[in-house]
Each structure stands twice: as structure tokens, then as C-alpha cells.
Amino acid sequence: MYFSSRERNLIRLLMDSDQAWTVKKLAEVLGVSERTIHRDLSGVETSLDEMGLFLRKKTGVGISLEGDPAGFEALRSALAEQPETEFTPDERKTLLLCTLLVTSEPVKLIALARDLHISPATVSQDLSRIEGWLESFGLTLVKKRGWGVQVTGKERDRRVAMRSLLAEHFDEAEILGILKRSLRRKTGEHSGLVVERLLGMVELEKLSTVEEAVKKEIGHLPYSLADGAYIGLVVHLALAVERIERGETLTFDSNLLHELQRTQEYRIASRIANRLESGFQREFPKSEVGNLTLHLRGAKLGNDRQNWLESEAGTVVETGKLIRRVEQELDVTLADDPSLMQGLMAHLERAVYRMKLNLPIHNPLLSRIEKDYPAVFAAVEQGVKGVFPQYRVPREEIGYLVMHFGSALERKRRERSPSVWVVCASGIGTSKLLVSQLQTEFPEIRRIRNVSLLELQQWGPSEYDLVISTIPLELDGVDVLLVHPYLTKEDAAKIRAYLDERMQRCTREKPRKQVAEGKKKERRMMDHLEKIHWAIQTTLELLKGFSLSSLPAEPLRSILDRACGNLEEAGVLRDRKVVVDRLLERAEEGGLGIPGTAMALFHTRSEEVLRPSFTMYDLTDSIPVEGMDGSTILMDHLLILLAPEQTREVVSELLSRISAMIIESPRSLSVFQSNDEERIRAYLTEHLNGYIYDQIDEQRSV
Numbered sequence: 259m260y261f262s263s264r265e266r267n268l269i270r271l272l273m274d275s276d277q278a279w280t281v282k283k284l285a286e287v288l289g290v291s292e293r294t295i296h297r298d299l300s301g302v303e304t305s306l307d308e309m310g311l312f313l314r315k316k317t318g319v320g321i322s323l324e325g326d327p328a329g330f331e332a333l334r335s336a337l338a339e340q341p342e343t344e345f346t347p348d349e350r351k352t353l354l355l356c357t358l359l360v361t362s363e364p365v366k367l368i369a370l371a372r373d374l375h376i377s378p379a380t381v382s383q384d385l386s387r388i389e390g391w392l393e394s395f396g397l398t399l400v401k402k403r404g405w406g407v408q409v410t411g412k413e414r415d416r417r418v419a420m421r422s423l424l425a426e427h428f429d430e431a432e433i434l435g436i437l438k439r440s441l442r443r444k445t446g447e448h449s450g451l452v453v454e455r456l457l458g459m460v461e462l463e464k465l466s467t468v469e470e471a472v473k474k475e476i477g478h479l480p481y482s483l484a485d486g487a488y489i490g491l492v493v494h495l496a497l498a499v500e501r502i503e504r505g506e507t508l509t510f511d512s513n514l515l516h517e518l519q520r521t522q523e524y525r526i527a528s529r530i531a532n533r534l535e536s537g538f539q540r541e542f543p544k545s546e547v548g549n550l551t552l553h554l555r556g557a558k559l560g561n562d563r564q565n566w567l568e569s570e571a572g573t574v575v576e577t578g579k580l581i582r583r584v585e586q587e588l589d590v591t592l593a594d595d596p597s598l599m600q601g602l603m604a605h606l607e608r609a610v611y612r613m614k615l616n617l618p619i620h621n622p623l624l625s626r627i628e629k630d631y632p633a634v635f636a637a638v639e640q641g642v643k644g645v646f647p648q649y650r651v652p653r654e655e656i657g658y659l660v661m662h663f664g665s666a667l668e669r670k671r672r673e674r675s676p677s678v679w680v681v682c683a684s685g686i687g688t689s690k691l692l693v694s695q696l697q698t699e700f701p702e703i704r705r706i707r708n709v710s711l712l713e714l715q716q717w718g719p720s721e722y723d724l725v726i727s728t729i730p731l732e733l734d735g736v737d738v739l740l741v742h743p744y745l746t747k748e749d750a751a752k753i754r755a756y757l758d759e760r761m762q763r764c765t766r767e768k769p770r771k772q773v774a775e776g777k778k779k780e781r782r783m784m785d786h787l788e789k790i791h792w793a794i795q796t797t798l799e800l801l802k803g804f805s806l807s808s809l810p811a812e813p814l815r816s817i818l819d820r821a822c823g824n825l826e827e828a829g830v831l832r833d834r835k836v837v838v839d840r841l842l843e844r845a846e847e848g849g850l851g852i853p854g855t856a857m858a859l860f861h862t863r864s865e866e867v868l869r870p871s872f873t874m875y876d877l878t879d880s881i882p883v884e885g886m887d888g889s890t891i892l893m894d895h896l897l898i899l900l901a902p903e904q905t906r907e908v909v910s911e912l913l914s915r916i917s918a919m920i921i922e923s924p925r926s927l928s929v930f931q932s933n934d935e936e937r938i939r940a941y942l943t944e945h946l947n948g949y950i951y952d953q954i955d956e957q958r959s960v
Contacts, residue, residue: 278320480940849884
């Protein structure tokens, strides 16, 4: 029993769904005409009948596959046993790209035709379809008669294209499944051979070894990676190993490599490379280590809690320019939206970094964004070209930027939208119908609710802006529009005129209404901005003053005296004896040793402390101290947290955040016990920076 490739796809759709399919929907999903669907359905009916299955066709409902369960099992077996020798155009495109991206030698046209079971003429047509796709990654498709076909370009661009091809067919969750030996396809439209060929670009055995190497070293980063960044890193490395084994390595700018070698990410990348060298018995060149470092730093910049100290001032200017260009294209005002400015600025910092280094990016929502926001997409695309003419900005990146602008436009619509309550004397059914008509006719009305007259009387007019009623009503302090139970053209015109007039009225009255609350709000905003200012200043003081040093194992007072003596010399405090006494007094009030660790956190406030300070000390030997749970621990890591006696609330909050972050998770305990000063400082920076962002978020709501 034989089914063509298209018939197999058609049968799978009908077999794997409980719902009935219309011919139109089947044609859309399979990318063919309705006439073709009718022909294919007619062609498979006889074979289905032999298995005890039949096509049920119901007018106005659709087509479903029904019959004996044994028949379904027989059909599944027949489909599984049949070799996949015919491919759809999309499948052929994928197979061609897999073949041409992996090999660095020319491939004969006849060999490609034999592989795909098609004619050389059809192969030529398919090659024309993939040229544009390759060009978007900076690659060129070279075709010469008698010589063959070859993809040329930079090795780095080739790898980006390979990663993108994988991302087109597998989502993040599936790649994670593959890492765990679970092969699940994104849809049923790709044959087993296509999936096998895609995964052939990255052998599963290599994925496993690479993941193990990454997993053992990635914890040394002072920040965590999102699933997408982690998966991308593993796939990138697996592709790199494949290419290195084929003798294909990257070229890398020597100046950039020298700059990267001073970063913590380069040290982590080197350790991962050493593990890969041991696992695959292959040398991992420095150019590959540099490229891996870029990916690690790209993942860092992908963190929503961006480090303020690494921000580029130019991004603020570029963000403003992009907003103004999009405003002009869409004829709207968006510059007054602080959420848009902040979110866009944070995203552009990461985007510019990726564009500068041509780092890959995948956007699984791209097609939906283009479909849902065509005008916004076009406006952002034009704006980006004007603001960043020096970069090749991928559509995936534009898609993410569109999401920021789409959210801002949605917020603006909600702000201007009146709250409308609908009252109808004819009952709930009529009321719901009227609400449905209003929602269709006036999509800008986002808040609409149908209520009874009794419910309306129970609520005050502050709950709604407008009442649309089918019965005459007189309400104090609220507008009422009388309409028919079934909305007429005259009713719609009346409501439209009201909405337009209200918009103009709101625009005129808004400045007057804001005057009364203006000074109060301004005072609150100034207070909060001052709080943010002190938060940033204190954070910088704490980070610049942080140090990790060694002290000899002596009696506790002597150790504290040495530590406070160093702080006295650094200008953190005045009289170290007073501070030591306060620290010991605090220790007597309750244990300061952290249970389950070799750390103790000594902290106090004193008039002798001039500025906030957090320092750590590694003891040459352990000494016993009382733990927070009353037990005795052996301390070999001393942590000292100091604050002035009279200090601002925000300073106290920051110091409390430090004490909390030390014990908040096994990872943080590991960081603070690592004896790695740079790693600890980076961890502190990330978390204190998060506090600053929390304050900014709070300020936006003031």
C-alpha cells in the first residue's frame, strides 16, 4: 500500500486530530489548493476502506477520519513502514541547506537530485529558493556548470546559519528534550529523514559531552543563564566541535581577543575548552575560546537586570532617536511613556552588542509579530535603518523591538479608553448582544461591562465613565447615552461623537486636573528620585570598598582588630576599638555563624563608621564561633558589614539585601565561600543592581 508524501501528510492531519477539518483549512495547512485536497481525499478512500476506515463528511462541519481502532493501528504501521522518498518543497529546502552548510566542498547537481529523488531541473529551482535565505546570513551560493554547487562565506556566518536552521525546526523545550535523548518533532510535517539530517549537523553524543562540560563550569559565572541562552550555548559549542573536527576553525580579531582575555568570561571559556579538548582529543584554538567568550558575555547582557556600571551612554540617545522616528511613522506620541524608554534602552544595549559582533538571535514569535503588528513592524524597521545604518539588523531583532512599541501603544489605548457600563431592561441575553455589538463597533473601548439597574445603583459613579442604556436614566455625575436594544446606525454615530468629544475634553481638562495633585506628586517623585540617587551612590561605595583578604587565625578580638584596623586606614571608620567592641557585643546577643557553612557575618552600626562597608576575610585556620542556631561552627570565612549610626533608610535596605543574599540559595553560599574576589564582587554587583532597578520600577508607579 503506497501513499504519496502529500497524502501521508493529509492522513496524519486527519488521524491525529479529534476535530473535523474543512477542505479550506486542510488546503491552508498543507499549502495546496482546495481542488488538490479533494483529489487526494478521493485517492486515499479506497485504501482506507480496506483497513476498515472511512472519511465522514458533514456539510457545514468538515471531514473526519473514523473507523475501527484496529484499522487505525494498521494505518499507523503502513505509514511507518513506508520509506519517505518524496519530500515537500519545504522539506527539500531544509535538506539542501543541511547538505550545503555542512560541507565546504562543491556538490554535484546530479548528486543532490539523486539524494532528493527529483530531477536536476527541480534542484536548480530549489537552489534559487534558498539563495535569499543564505544571503541574509552573509553567505553566497556559488553555482558552476560541471563543477557543482557550494556555499561560501565566513565560518562564523555559516555557524550562525546552521543554528538558525535548527531553531526554525525545534523550539527551546525540544532542544532540551534532545539533550535528554528525547526526540520530539515540532510538527508532523517533517519526515524522519529531514529531522535526522537536521540533527546530523549536531551529533547527540557530542551534545551530551558538550553539555556536561558546560554544566560543570557555568556555575562559576557570577550570573545565571536563562534556558534560551544556555541551550544556545550548548548548541553553539556542539556545532563548533563538529566544524573543528572537519578542520574548519574561526578567524578572530587579535585586538578583540586580547581585550577579552582580561575578562572573567574568558577564563570560564578556557576551562570549558580544556574539558572539550580532553573529551574529544582535539585542540580548541584561541579563536574558538574568544568566540565562546562573546557568547557568554552576550548571555550576560541578556540579563534583564543590566549592570549600571556597564551601560553605554550612547544607548540613551539612540533610544530617543528610535522612539521619535517611530512616532513620526505612526503619527502618535510615545516619548511620555517611561516604561517604553526604560525597556527599550535595556533591550537596545543588548541588541547593539549582538549587532556589533554579529551574534545570532532567534525569535520564535517573529511570524506572529509580523502578522499582528504590520504597521508597527514597518515603522520600527524604517526607524532602525535610520538610527543604526552601520549594522545589519536581523528581522528577529526588529521583532523584539516591535514588542516594546506594541506594548506602549496598548498602554496608550487603555489610558484613553473610557469605562463603559451597559444597562438593558430586556434581560441578560439582549444586554450581552448589545455589549458584543459595542465591542465590534468600538474596539477602542477596552473596559465594558453589562450590569442590571440594581447593580448600577449599588456602585458609585467613580467606577465608570459612561453608561449606555436602553432605558431612560438620570444619574448624577456620569454621562448616559440612550440607545436601542439592537444598536442602530444613529446609535453608533451618537456614541462615536461622544467618544471623539470626550477625547478632546480629556486633552483640554487634563492639565487643569493635574494642577491640584501636581505639587504632591512632584514631591513624591523628588523623594523617590533622591532615594534612587542614594541607592546608586551607596552601591558604588560598597562595590568599590569590597575586598577579600587573608588574616591569621588568632583569638576573635585580635582578628576583628586587624580587620577594623585595615578599614580605619582606608577611611571607612575612625576608632577601630569602639567598632570592635560593638561587633563583639552584637555577637554576644546571638550567634553570627551561618549554619551549614564555615562563614560568620559580623555586623553593627556605630557613630565611628563613616560610610557603609562590606568586606571579607579568609582565615589561615578555622576558629570556633557560635552559630545562628545556637550550635558551634568552625569559621574560616569572616564577613564584616558596617553602617553609620545615623543613616538613610535606603542604606539600611541595601545592607539588609546583602545579608539576605548571602544565604538565599545554595548557589550564593557557594559564591561567597569560593575565595574568588572577582566572582563575589560580580555577584554583589548583579544583585545590588537589581535593587536599583526595583527602586526605578517603584518610582514609575509613584
